[in-house]
Amino acid sequence: MVCARNGVTEEAKTHAARAAESREKAEEPHEHHDVIEGLRERAKQLEANSVELETIADEFKKLADAAEPLYESLDDAQKCRFEPLLRKHVGLPDRRFMLRERATQRPQ
DSSP states (O other): OOBOTTSOBHHHHHHHHHHHHHHHHHHSOOTTOOHHHHHHHHHHHHHHHHHHHHHHHHHHHHHHHHHHHHHHHSOHHHHHHHHHHHHHHHTOOOHHHHHHHHHHHSOO
16 A cells, blocks of 8 residues: 555545545435335335245245144154254254344343
């Protein structure tokens, strides 16, 4: 990095110029941005997400219904091995991790 004679680098000057330009743009009125249309678009996104989440929830219910008889038939040692495998398969956090998190969040 090469310093200018007054101790300010060219990089710092460029950064300051970009920051000033960014502040100016933020202060300009957004004539082309329709707030109501933005809200409608966000509502559509949320609606699409809710449909996807509902589908995922239905799949988790089916998995739980299918796994319950198997899980109930296992002895305690098998259950201890089965739970982490199932959690990993469906993308849930490890139970030991969740217990540690709860312990650290308890009020003193």
